[in-house]
Amino acid sequence: MRLYLQIQPDQAEPVRFYQLSLEQDLLGGWTLYREWGIQGGRASLKREQFLSHTEALTAFAKHRDAQLKRGFRVMFSQGADASGR
Numbered sequence: 001m002r003l004y005l006q007i008q009p010d011q012a013e014p015v016r017f018y019q020l021s022l023e024q025d026l027l028g029g030w031t032l033y034r035e036w037g038i039q040g041g042r043a044s045l046k047r048e049q050f051l052s053h054t055e056a057l058t059a060f061a062k063h064r065d066a067q068l069k070r071g072f073r074v075m076f077s078q079g080a081d082a083s084g085r
Contacts, residue, residue: 002078003020003060004075005064005075006039007071007073016037017043018036020034021033029049030049030056032047032056
C-alpha cells in the first residue's frame, strides 16, 4: 500500500511531500515507511515495524490523517484503503 501527498506553500517556497508505504516483510510482519521532505531536494525516512496487519493499518491511517489535517493533499494512492478518505 502506498500513499503520496503534497502541499504547495507560498509560491516562493518549494513543494513539500509526504509518502507512506506499507509492506509485508519475509517473516510475516509489516513495515511502515514514512518519507518526507522537499520535492527534488532533501528528504527524511523513518521505518516502523509491526507484528500484525491491523496495528500497521492503524499507524498508516494515523499518519495519513495527521498530514491531511496539516493541509497535505493526496496526489497518488496505490493498494487497498490507501485513499485519503
